[in-house]
Amino acid sequence: MKRLAILGSTGSIGTQALEVVAAHPDLFEVEVLSAHSNDTLLVEQAIKFKPNAVVVTDESKYEAVKAALHAYPVKVFAGLKSLNEVVQWDTVDVVLGAIVGFAGLHSILAAVDAGKYVALANKETLVVAGELVMKRAAEKGSLIVPVDSEHSAIFQCLVGESSRTIEKVILTASGGPFLGKKPNFLVNVKASHALQHPNWTMGAKITIDSATLMNKGLEMIEAKWLFGLQNEQIEVTIHPQSIVHSLVQFNDGSLKAQLGLPDMKLPIQYALAFPHRIHNDFKRFDFKDFPKLNFEAPDYKTFRNLALAKDAMFKGGNAPCVLNAANEVVVHAFLQNKVGFMEMSEMIEQTLEQVNFIEHPTLEDYENSDKEARIRVQELVKKSQLSTY
Numbered sequence: 001m002k003r004l005a006i007l008g009s010t011g012s013i014g015t016q017a018l019e020v021v022a023a024h025p026d027l028f029e030v031e032v033l034s035a036h037s038n039d040t041l042l043v044e045q046a047i048k049f050k051p052n053a054v055v056v057t058d059e060s061k062y063e064a065v066k067a068a069l070h071a072y073p074v075k076v077f078a079g080l081k082s083l084n085e086v087v088q089w090d091t092v093d094v095v096l097g098a099i100v101g102f103a104g105l106h107s108i109l110a111a112v113d114a115g116k117y118v119a120l121a122n123k124e125t126l127v128v129a130g131e132l133v134m135k136r137a138a139e140k141g142s143l144i145v146p147v148d149s150e151h152s153a154i155f156q157c158l159v160g161e162s163s164r165t166i167e168k169v170i171l172t173a174s175g176g177p178f179l180g181k182k183p184n185f186l187v188n189v190k191a192s193h194a195l196q197h198p199n200w201t202m203g204a205k206i207t208i209d210s211a212t213l214m215n216k217g218l219e220m221i222e223a224k225w226l227f228g229l230q231n232e233q234i235e236v237t238i239h240p241q242s243i244v245h246s247l248v249q250f251n252d253g254s255l256k257a258q259l260g261l262p263d264m265k266l267p268i269q270y271a272l273a274f275p276h277r278i279h280n281d282f283k284r285f286d287f288k289d290f291p292k293l294n295f296e297a298p299d300y301k302t303f304r305n306l307a308l309a310k311d312a313m314f315k316g317g318n319a320p321c322v323l324n325a326a327n328e329v330v331v332h333a334f335l336q337n338k339v340g341f342m343e344m345s346e347m348i349e350q351t352l353e354q355v356n357f358i359e360h361p362t363l364e365d366y367e368n369s370d371k372e373a374r375i376r377v378q379e380l381v382k383k384s385q386l387s388t389y
């Protein structure tokens, strides 16, 4: 029986993780749940899954959660600091990091410091501070297993292999809802269009990142740190069907891939159950439904976020942290129709130029770079023609 702390339990990954838990009551039990603003769903989940504790990180929701759970034997905490403490409890075996954005960094670091097994969905943690997180994980004996489907695919391909034999990894990207579109079309797209992803149902932020291809750029950086790769060893290919989840090429020219229908419950289940592979009743792949699988090169010129993220990966230091912060802000603004689709890349690029480069950042440097980038990019957002400030 594994005792889980599910951070971000009210999100897309969090709710699907709870479906996996509900399907395997003999293997998993919930020790901790955390949510930010959705107190109603958190309370429902707590009543159903009976955790030892819940943490509501938006402190203004504390009284409501406490009142709703007063008749139940569950401890209620508020704030991100509490989260850092509960993930370190001895009663937690596995920490699922499914908070979105930079906000997830500190709780993952706390889990790593306690030597926990971490199932990691929150890719921004590795984008921002991958070097530091992986170094600490190695020192503290914390194993980080990816939940992101591409990285889960690579991780599965590497079982039984030595990482020294990797020649390169090829991350697949669906291309999102605007695959093949050009700037003259993209200038006019609105959040409501971009939220229509062809293959996956996900949280709003990652859905926009998929439409701009920033998601794939973030995943290149995520792969670099997870698997200890050189920048040159990471490639991206567009694969619209999302059946091949990623590939590894080895030093003898062999390619291994992991395939399956696009369903995040599969990589979530794999990461929670590892090193075991467990049965489920998910729909199975059938070649009749997918007679053709296509692959093509990404359009770096139109989808500039992918190029910006790749450049930031090569530049290193605090560049990915700045890129991530600027991206979080512009995506938020785009969702509120305050900036245009193509403007997002321009603003991220300008922010990267404005924030001082730090080659070997400390945790404090990352925090400051994140803050500074948010201030700078917010200024740019205010100047956008769409902005209503």
Ligand code: NDP
Pocket (backbone or CB within 6 Å): 007, 008, 009, 010, 011, 012, 013, 014, 034, 035, 036, 037, 038, 039, 057, 097, 098, 099, 100, 101, 103, 104, 121, 122, 123, 124, 147, 148, 149, 200, 201, 202, 203, 204, 205, 206, 264
């Ligand atoms: P959602 O937006 O659906 O959920 C985010 C979760 O984080 C919610 O539980 C939310 O709480 C919580 N949260 C939001 N802001 C904060 C904050 N400031 N402090 C603490 N908690 C916060 O996101 P997803 O589930 O889609 O994504 C989660 C992570 O997983 C992201 O990093 C994403 O890139 C990654 N991922 C997601 C995939 C997917 O299919 N969805 C696939 C691969 C990776 P509340 O709702 O209560 O406010």
Ligand code: MG
Pocket (backbone or CB within 6 Å): 148, 149, 150, 219
């Ligand atoms: Mg992914």
